[in-house]
Amino acid sequence: MSANKKYWKSGEQLKDDSPIMNKLEQNEFTEEIPTDEFLGDKESLESSKTSRRDFLKYVGFSTAAASLASCEGPVMKSVPYVNQPERIVPGMANYYATSIADGHDFASILVKTREARPIRVDNNYEDKTTGANARVHASVLSLYDKNRLQAPLIKGEESSWEKLDKEVTQKLKNTSGEIAILTPTLASPATLKMIDEFSSKMGNVRHVVYDAVSEDGALNAFQALFGTRALPSYHFEDAETIVSVGADFLGDWQGGHHDMGYARSRVPKNGKMSRHIQFEANLTMSGSKADKRVLAKPSEQKKILSALYNYVSGGSSSSDLDAKLDDVVVKAARQLKKAGSKAIVTTGLPSQEAQLLAFKINESLGSEIFDTDNPRYIRQGNTKAVQRLVKDMKSGRVSGLMISGVNPAYSLPNGKEFKKAFKNLDFSLAFSMKEDETAKLCDYIATTPHFLESWGDVRFSKKLYSLMQPTIRPIFDTRQMQESMMTWMGKGGSYMTFIRKAWEPVLDNQSWNETLHDGVFTASGAPSFKPEGDTSGTQMSSSASSAMTNLMKGTSSKNDFELCLYTKVSLGDGKQANNPWLQEMPDPITRTTWDNYITISKKDADKMELENHHVSNGALNGDYVSLKVGDVELKKVPVIVQPGQAPGSIGLALGYGQKAGIQEEMQTGVNAFPVYKDFSSVQPATIKKVDGEHEFACTQLQNTMAGRDIIKETDLETFITEEKEEWNAVPKVSYDHNETSVRSGKVDLWQSFDHSVGPHFNLSIDLNACTGCGACVIACHAENNVPVVGKEEVRKFRDMHWLRIDRYYSSEEDFDKEKESQENRGAFDTYEDVETAEYTNPQVAFQPVMCQHCDHAPCETVCPVAAITHGRQGQNQMIYNRCVGTRYCANNCPYKVRRFNWFLYNENEEFDYHMNNDLGRMVLNPDVTVRSRGVMEKCSMCIQLTQEVILDAKKEGRPVEDDEFYTACSLACDKGAMEFGDVNNKNDAINDYVEDDRKYRLLESLGTEPNVLYQTIVRNTEEV
């Protein structure tokens, strides 16, 4: 209606033909715009006042603008997701259950991933028998190894899969002789099925299983006695008497995994704990934990085992042992018999006869600890088959070789022979992640992914299965062995579907997804296991008497040393030698990093004039020897004088001295495999001192506690019968001329923190359960981005481990006597007697030490810039940003747990470890700052993890559950030696430890009030 209304500005608009309106229509402005005046002609410009000042303004502005425009902001390489992937929320971790099965380490694990990259390996506590050791924890770093191959190789040249597939299929078809597949123990039902299919398709295929470190003896003995080629399971947790004859069952003995049960049996419950007697030559972790450790060379161990058999089975009642040793054996036998079905005998002697005897002893004891119903399949290596393979390669019977996961050119004792035989091959292919010694020899390298990028399955034992799933998309152009085989067989589908199909009979109605989620699966009545590979020619007699006679055969000459080869918890058989975390992980016994060496007793060292001495900066130097076993000589092997080494024996670790496919810095140590003759870990050897001095990098060089109250100890009898004050006295100091307990709260200058609101964290460490295995050390590295500093820096006492495991030897026969000797020392006697370890057979104790998170922290008060603050939850918090690096805190820390960044450890060519390359940095935990140089750092009690737990609970609107808190170390410790929790939550398990009679705090008399507790060691010294 209003549309007709017309609005007007002037009367002219109302006229129909107004000239003014016409003019306006043509021109926007009624008057001429004075552009000349505005822009100015020359004259007006000259007269204008704007010229100079404004000119400067314009120049200034345009210069600034131009220079600003030319500055480019830094290009960040983070690319946002275009499509948000399912289940990946930035900042939130995803966990996948998977398994490791590299032939040496088998474990069911959980992998923590952030933004689709694995950053940490945890134990999968769905299963309590296959915990992850240090190597398994460190394996995540091997995923980001920059020395990995990135594509398939043909004759050393990078190539494509198409070309490789074409050529390999051709070769497989054309190869005239046998084709051998050389693998380590696979323990993978699906892969075995695959190999079966492959051999039936190709014909003439031989599968040889080769374990670099062999358990052939035990496998043969088990097969002879029980029919399957497997290893027995042990239920150490129920053991009452454990006798080990040279078996380091806390290490890698028979595939490992015995430490969890053992640790449980060691914690006194209702006044009971197991008694452990160890006869051994090298000082091992097991020997360190033993209640009674008896020195015995392998030749003596054989006699001991026979005598033990005789005493237990009621055979002969005398032995050819010397009286002292015989007495110990008699007592051990008595104790075994007393424990009956709760007793267990283990042996680490490599011969099948010795293993058979041990099994027989256990059988005659009726041991329930010794479990043959659920045998373990994680060692299948067959040395005879391997030797035959080498022979057949030489003879030309085998003309094609496919190698997966083993490095025989490096690890075969007769590696040279093997290399020579390689020349006779028509076709050689390696499934390998690296161009190692063996892969280098091969025509083809079918580059494989890391296990964290792979599908797979594992059968640990008859009943226990586990699945392996990728936790990251393959980083490089790699393909699993199984996938390759499928391609070459012309078989469609993926390996995952193959596994799924293979598992159908096993799964028994349980859902695949659920199994995959859990990671482990316990089968009820699964079909018995078919031995892996070529098992021909491994039969032996199952009679004990013939075993005994055979055992005694071939005892070596008196002049020789008995060389005991072993594997370290850090490097194992050397598969992960390129892993800097493992290289820098201190050996639990010698506390030496980046090395292997000959361990020798003081007595023999003196005789041979071999020396260890300290140089001016305190580091350790040692002599070299040349080691000769038969006709093989290892020149220049460094020597460490090892307390507790049986005279007449020497030790040397396998797994070192690799050269190919690994970074120069990690090419450490001496390769001992050439002297691992006939896959026997005991060898007669001679050593000769040679020139030169070796530089060791040890993290601890004071071997004794010097009579101090660092680790508390008592024996079981005292523990049961005496008052707590007798064996775990609280330190007292003088207050008002009265001896007052430091826990009374009176002897205190400081005000206490109020810990009543929110959680208050405590960490309890049970020194009885701790075996010193070092899994926590590596877990801490992974979680907290702890830098690797290299051998030279470790040698300068600059290792960065936030968590260390101290190892002390007693300076006297045992720690009690040491304390006595300290107290009765004359005023002008030197301290040498308490400072020097008892070399013959000292007592050993382990103690993990990290920041003690003192409530009255000496470090906090001395920092001039207040870079250390005390958290409400009990943590002592290091504020890296605020730290100016005076190192006063480190000086004032009585526990010496603070670590200083002497250099820039990341993106620094001088420290060319994982933090110096883009690939290696992928392992970094984004929740934890990477520290810069010049700042102090230390254990944070994994505050990022505790906060995550609190925030998760908050988000879900629930209180934090009991025992939900954890730290990386407490999670990694499958022994249960580390218990972390909130003392403010009365239901939390930590409270039991806080209340425990065994509880003490380190250096409690200082009044620092640590939030870390230790549980006194109790040794079962009771003789029957």
Place this chain on the structure above:
Amino acid sequence: MSSHYEAPIREPLVTGDKSYHDISVDVGAPILGRANKSWYIVFTIALLAFLWGVGCIIYTISTGIGVWGLNKTIGWAWDITNFVWWVGIGHAGTLISAVLLLFRQKWRMAVNRSAEAMTIFAVMQAGLFPIIHMGRPWLAYWVLPIPNQFGSLWVNFNSPLLWDVFAISTYLSVSLVFWWTGLLPDFAMIRDRAKRPFDKKIYKLLSFGWSGTPKDWQRFEEVSLVLAGLATPLVLSVHTTVSFDFATSIVPGWHSTIFPPYFVAGAIFSGFAMVQTLLIVMRKVSNLEDYITILHIEYMNKVILLTGGIVTVAYAIEFFIGWYSGTPYENYTYLSWGAATGDYWWAFWALITCNLIVPLTLWVKKLRRNIVWTFIVALIINIGMWFERFDIIVLDLHRGRTPSSWAMFSPTFVDVGVFIGTIGFFFVLFLLYARTFPVIAQAELKTILKSSGESFKKLRAREGDDVAHHVDNDPTAKSPSTNKEGEYFGHLQTEEKNHHDDTVHPGAILDTELKRDKVDSMLDRIGHFHPDKEEQDDLSKLTHAGPNIVKDLHQLGIYKFYQVANMEAKDYQLLDSLLMNFNNRAEEHKWAEEAEEQKNK
């Protein structure tokens, strides 16, 4: 003149026949003269050492503290050792200038200037170490309580290190002010004597317009006293605070209640040793043997004996208490049997030998007064006190409470280089100082010349305390100086043309060039007095020529009767115009005739 009295049995503090003028000349000589070859050689060496140190510091800061020999157990070693060592050395200066001032120890006057200079230079070296020993020295300002952009972020007042910062900076600033205050009259003296315009300008600036009026002197005295009062507690507080770095910690061997007094004594001990080291060289080089006498050296040796004794007692107590406590944690502290027999036995015995045994020789008077031996002992004490700090820091740290972390320390070339660099820096500063600053507080020294100067003591012994005698022998009217040419300082400016007779006191009567010219022309007429050839006459025999008039005449260069006899009317007029109270008495009493008579007697 009773204030000038000093018992004659006291040894003189200024030897040689020194007049006030001589002091001025002697003190001014190194500044106004030109340095010789050996100065340049020593300076070049010091400069090279300094530059080497700078290089090492740059290397440290750019690469990381890891270039030093430290480790996870031993977080401090040479850095803090050097810090405490230098701070300790810096203690003698303030003690001499403040404490001895309050105790009216006159002998301090010859040594205080250099001791203070040494203090300041030493504290500068000391201050360097807490900064460069930081992991992130570019953030060193965070230890200062300054408002910042980090919200409520503040320093930690519990930390002894923070108090160190306060103590050292206070000490440095008070020492500097005290030093400068004392320098004002001396700078003014140099200003007045300097010939080159540039020098004049600089010293004019440095002397803050000192004019030498009584008011100036009064204020000078007041400020000195106030500053001495302020500085005295600092002597105790600085090293007490430094000792807190150790004493408040819980490191066995550090945690010790006797540290504060023991550290202060040790600091003075080492400070005096350093003063000895420097001054024994300097008195020779700068020709100051008459001012820094064997007596001074002996006095300082006595202080060394005293403080060394305190330190020795402290060592004994430390050793005893550590053992007596019975705790194994004390077994390896720096003064313990463990240290004496352990890996660092050599450091332990170096400490004992240098600080305890060798200084004992100073109980023997002959050795105490032996310059060479004193020099050797002083050097040994310097070394010993360095070892004391090294022992306290490294020995106590290397065997801490948890034996698993025991370690050893060995220095790298950078550790050594930085230390050498600070020594170089110190000597660069000290050598420059010796060439540009009046190295003896001459204004103060002049106040004791009459009481403690050797010549005056002799005079008094000969003449008794006769007032007139003193007036007669007013040093300002004495013969020309004798010690103008030092062994090491040639003279440049004194050789310049000088129209005026040296015996003429420059400041008193002839304050303008015009007057000087007039007097000169008069002397040309009546004749010059040649002190080296002639004996002066007793002008007081002239009528109404009292002591003041005679003095005035002397100042004008009139000593002989023949000069007076030659005077004419216009000379009398000139004397009238120049001398107050002269009142034409020469003409009145016909001095010319009297003088003629006397002359011919």
